[in-house]
Amino acid sequence: MLIREITVTPVAFRDPPLLNAAGVHQPWALRTVVEVVTDEGLTGLGETYGDLDHLDEVRRAATALVGLDVYRHNDLYAAVARSVGDAVVTDRHGLIGAATREKTVDRVFSPFEVACLDIKGKAAGRPVVDLLGGRVRDAVPYSAYLFYKWAGHPGEAEDAFGAALDPEGLVEQARLFVDRYGFRSIKLKGGVLPPMEEADGIRALRDAFPGHPLRLDPNAVWSVETSIEVGRALDGVLEYLEDPTEGIDGMARVAAEAPMPLATNMCVVTPGHLAPAIERRAIGVLLIDHHYWGGLLRSSHIATLCATFGIELSMHSNSHLGISLAAMTHLAAATPAITHACDTHTPWQAGQDVVAPGALRFVDGAVPVPDGPGLGVELDRDALAVMNEQYEKCGIRARDDATYMRAFEPSFSTRRPRW
Ligand SMILES: O=C([O-])C(=O)C[C@H](O)[C@@H](O)C(=O)[O-]
Numbered sequence: 069m070l071i072r073e074i075t076v077t078p079v080a081f082r083d084p085p086l087l088n089a090a091g092v093h094q095p096w097a098l099r100t101v102v103e104v105v106t107d108e109g110l111t112g113l114g115e116t117y118g119d120l121d122h123l124d125e126v127r128r129a130a131t132a133l134v135g136l137d138v139y140r141h142n143d144l145y146a147a148v149a150r151s152v153g154d155a156v157v158t159d160r161h162g163l164i165g166a167a168t169r170e171k172t173v174d175r176v177f178s179p180f181e182v183a184c185l186d187i188k189g190k191a192a193g194r195p196v197v198d199l200l201g202g203r204v205r206d207a208v209p210y211s212a213y214l215f216y217k218w219a220g221h222p223g224e225a226e227d228a229f230g231a232a233l234d235p236e237g238l239v240e241q242a243r244l245f246v247d248r249y250g251f252r253s254i255k256l257k258g259g260v261l262p263p264m265e266e267a268d269g270i271r272a273l274r275d276a277f278p279g280h281p282l283r284l285d286p287n288a289v290w291s292v293e294t295s296i297e298v299g300r301a302l303d304g305v306l307e308y309l310e311d312p313t314e315g316i317d318g319m320a321r322v323a324a325e326a327p328m329p330l331a332t333n334m335c336v337v338t339p340g341h342l343a344p345a346i347e348r349r350a351i352g353v354l355l356i357d358h359h360y361w362g363g364l365l366r367s368s369h370i371a372t373l374c375a376t377f378g379i380e381l382s383m384h385s386n387s388h389l390g391i392s393l394a395a396m397t398h399l400a401a402a403t404p405a406i407t408h409a410c411d412t413h414t415p416w417q418a419g420q421d422v423v424a425p426g427a428l429r430f431v432d433g434a435v436p437v438p439d440g441p442g443l444g445v446e447l448d449r450d451a452l453a454v455m456n457e458q459y460e461k462c463g464i465r466a467r468d469d470a471t472y473m474r475a476f477e478p479s480f481s482t483r484r485p486r487w
């Protein structure tokens with residue numbers, strides 16, 4: 069089955085002012101929707117980042133893939149690798165670790181691989197989960213992903229989520245998400261306030277939600293010493309501490325002293341990072357993310373490899389839409405090693421989506437695997453057109469949390485470590 073045509077469409081959707089170590093989310097988040105059409109008339113969907121440097125690579129790769137067979141995964145990967153050449157695409161926010169050439173190929177390949185799996189599932193009349201080994205769970209648990217946030221973007225009215233700048237605000241936000249979606253785990257995006265204030269936030273969440281596993285993720289802005297201190301202060305409270313400090317060496321030093329496992333989506337972000345991280349015992353949990361680990365199949369292999377070495381698995385998320393949520397759900401449903409609730413930004417998108425409603429829903433904090441063949445989601449062409457127009461008009465071409473933050477706090481620094 070040959071690829072006849074590929075359409076690449078950048079989109080933008082409203083994003084609340086979520087605070088993190090890199091600054092604050094801009095009013096618009098960017099994504100790219102990929103549609104692969106075969107000579108038999110089947111269409112597959114993929115979703116990836118919308119930053120212009122990446123988008124350019126995705127567009128170039130799309131041209132290189134036309135005429136290839138959707139079943140020849142290795143040929144498709146090789147064609148993307150040739151198309152990428154020596155390019156290394158970096159993110160301005162720095163929240164998903166170092167950029168390497170291999171990671172660049174993996175992230176450009178990912179949306180095409182997902183789209184081809186969607187096609188293969190449709191051709192076989194089977195959901196993608198069945199192409200990844202079959203389901204080990206019918207629904208994938210996600211965590212309530214909390215952020216410190218402003219009440220609204222400066223100069224705009226307060227948004228539907230309100231402010232969260234102290235423990236009370238966090239508990240209120242968590243209550244909203246837990247009540248609305250039924251989440252049974254909670255993650256707090258940290259790296260925003262002085263570490264012990266964030267530890268107070270975690271303690272408030274522990275009091276309010278005694279049965280919910282809790283995670284804290286300051287995106288590597290703490291020193292080794294601070295990380296150990298906070299880790300000890302939260303002994304018995306955290307399920308895991310995510311990327312407290314930078315780099316495999318730093319994480320290994322913290323891991324040797326902190327009482328809880330360390331997790332990462334920053335220091336192990338490409339296959340070459342695995343051996344040193346395992347050797348140094350730097351991490352206990354890897355947050356896999358098919359968007360930069362080369363798609364669903366490669367992510368599944370990495371997960372199995374990690375499990376062999378005693379590393380547990382969770383899943384990382386950036387702001388995303390329903391194509392990605394469907395892909396993440398199929399992957400986690402088919403991967404026994406993903407035993408921790410996965411991250412998702414879905415609640416922050418407040419219903420904006422490029423997929424038709426109905427196929428994806430939360431039940432008790434988990435997303436049931438979509439029933440239909442392939443990914444089980446349909447593109448909403450009207451929504452796609454609206455979001456593409458938003459992209460054209462919004463003026464943002466790359467996610468840049470720091471520059472946006474500096475418009476309001478000119479001295480804001482992304483120095484690491486900050487504390
Ligand atoms: O777990 C993480 O490190 C992330 O989710 C990174 C994201 O970019 C998150 O910090 C965000 O959306 O601000």
Ligand SMILES: [Mg+2]
Binds near residue numbers: 285310334384
């Ligand atoms: Mg993280």
